[in-house]
Amino acid sequence: MAEKITPRSVDYSQWYIDIVLNAKLADYSPVKGCMVVRPRGYAIWERIQAEFDKRFKETGHQNAYFPMLIPMSFLKKEAEHVEGFAPELAVVTHGGGEELDEPLVIRPTSETIIWSKYKDWIQSWRDLPLLYNQWCSVLRWEKRTRLFLRTAEFLWQEGHTAHETEKEAVEETMKMLGVYKEVAERHLCLPVIAGRKSDAEKFAGAVATYCIEAMMQDKKALQAGTSHFLGQNFGKAFDVQFQSREGKLEYAWATSWGVSTRLIGAIIMTHSDDKGLVLPPSLAPEQAVIVPILKKDTAPAVLAYCEKVLAELKAVGVRAILDADDSQSPGWKFAQHEMNGVPLRIEIGPRDMESGKAMVARRDTGEKAPYDVAGLPATALGLLDAIQKNLYDKALAFRKENTKPVSTREELLAFYGKDKGEDAGTAGAIGGFAEGAWCGSRECEAQLKAETKVTIRCLPLDSQEGVTGSCCLCGAPARHRAVFARNY
């Protein structure tokens, strides 16, 4: 673990990749653009999955599994959908040694295959709602990839629901957005802005796309989850009609929503530092590591003592480990566990044993202080809670510091240092989130993007009432309040 991490101030992108590789979260694949999720990364994903899956089930959803191969013709049934996904498809042309009659695509998302089955399963309003989710991988051919943040294949969940009424489908869309926000904030310690996407940024095939957006340490935005109200688009494309309560034939209403392994990238980019990974305690596979200070004569006694402390920590539910490896020095271990993002380090040597104290270091702040071993389980639980809270608070404060209300085009361009372009995206880059009024025009938005790479990240749900004034881009009457940013 002697590898050095490039400091954020030198090269933010390289810093990110250094952490992913050195903390052994993921690795490159022999197939360009794909990624290997290594056990340390996958263990974080399993904890993220568990939090979401619990909430999906509590809100009445069931897991299922739909095939990864989709006939090319299915994609074409929804005009916007195929337009959005066609450039990114991986196509299977041969199977079992023979050329296929119709090419199959590896799912880039599963609306089409799922709605082709919903047609078989939905006849009456009594069959509704269908509240299904699946955990799987999807594939979208990407030219420029970055581990976790953008890869050709990635792991995700995709919820797909069918409803009797528009109202019910809209409520579902917003409910799942709420689930995403809650888990992001509570477990990933990511303060997020929940909002609606502009039409230019919405999902191909959606009536409306809602999202949660987080600010990374380089002040860029990262879309951390999306929830789509699909209207009757897929109901019509796949002819999913049902007998309503009034005895009429109606098309089913749809939603879909997803979060992916990209969230691991968001955690890294939000919380980590130049020493390595920093993890929210609730997602850390290992929450505390005991590092014994082993000296020749006292080593067996110290180890036995540490085993006892370990058992006590585990007994209160702390995911603790003991690093008893005698081939490495304590200092080397400190650096390694810092790299790996273990939230608490507990150092115990012969003198600590005598005094009944242990040195405890927090990964988030680097603070180090002696605590009574007798009270260590309670201390550890308290510190883990404090770290969880601190990571969220710190990220929220950072976002606030780097969010600026803008009223005019000049203010907005100045905020982003127009001339510096995307490569100014280091931690010290200018810019952040700009909040401003927007007229709602697609052209106005497109022009900004072309000039500055700044886009409308979302129209925050909590600030759309009573919009007045004029568009900060073109001066026309404003219809929305928008958050602008460069983004991943």
Place this chain on the structure above:
Amino acid sequence: MAEKITPRSVDYSQWYIDIVLNAKLADYSPVKGCMVVRPRGYAIWERIQAEFDKRFKETGHQNAYFPMLIPMSFLKKEAEHVEGFAPELAVVTHGGGEELDEPLVIRPTSETIIWSKYKDWIQSWRDLPLLYNQWCSVLRWEKRTRLFLRTAEFLWQEGHTAHETEKEAVEETMKMLGVYKEVAERHLCLPVIAGRKSDAEKFAGAVATYCIEAMMQDKKALQAGTSHFLGQNFGKAFDVQFQSREGKLEYAWATSWGVSTRLIGAIIMTHSDDKGLVLPPSLAPEQAVIVPILKKDTAPAVLAYCEKVLAELKAVGVRAILDADDSQSPGWKFAQHEMNGVPLRIEIGPRDMESGKAMVARRDTGEKAPYDVAGLPATALGLLDAIQKNLYDKALAFRKENTKPVSTREELLAFYGKDKGEDAGTAGAIGGFAEGAWCGSRECEAQLKAETKVTIRCLPLDSQEGVTGSCCLCGAPARHRAVFARNY
């Protein structure tokens, strides 16, 4: 749920499909050979996964995720491996609108891609063992498919481990076989024979394949899990060398092992009956259903009473539901929950409420008896245990009844009613497991298969000592004891 199930005696294959479809466990896909795992089927899979995953972690394994796309050239690095899998590959030739330089295959199994990464991660004996597992889907192009039992895409787990020594790898192979046997017997209620495959039946690329084999109700064998000792085959194919404790360069030793959604097929075929699905209680998503007998005046009181009973059952950990739907009759509901395989049905009407009794019906035996409501939680737990045990015992007794020691070719052929061929595979078919001595000759085995479709399922681990006598097929000196059967 008015659909009829074809009786086993009429058409065993159709009976199986009727259950899969009517209990809504799985459905056909628009892509031939693929399958949709519906929520009721997926919920069983989640419980199976949980049991295995817990044990994998307890035995020191970590989950990871490797890409689904593998360069075609990788498969060719291990000669037997590519020979075995080439005919079943799905090939991606286009990505992102362009033809690929090298075709990629969708993983049929992941030894090759995983060992290509192990090369990067293994330098010294200190890096070993690597004990990794992944849960994913794989794709093997199949001509003749059957839901759960044999489909082109299926869900599975694949463990892939790398070790310092042959001994350690062999131990790992046997340890995981033991895990498979334990979960199959304890949770799936499948009595299985653990054995070694003959060379003709082993995994393409393995030195030795071990398996667990179960007997279905039509007396055919079903391979329920395999554990492979891969020797240094993949270590050499991918040049995975490490510095040994003695300072020498050595190739790493490998194992791989897997179980799949096929296990759901095994559960259905082993336990179910002409009324529908029968599930081991430990895997049943719903273990008990309360069916209230609703009459006009007393309905609200009965429902309230049932809610209380429901809460009491849940409080002791019984996965209970209340079927309060007033649009269906109790009789219709009885049939539906029998179809779905709910282990216990609890009927409560106004008179039961007065007497403090409830009628409880067991799905496995059909037995029905009144029990005190006061003691219902304990009664339910006891009955669920009894069902779990009964399913295993019944399956074991069935296997024993249909297992026959054979000494000569004539005995063996008579047992399988040679002339009737595979289509005699109904529940009443002759045959079953034949136990006999075998010379070990591949020709001798191949001839039997060609003549009768009977194959050597395995060489049971517990009966290989002191083999004497002569081969029941050809009369040559025997080297093994074998179990013969027709199989899925």
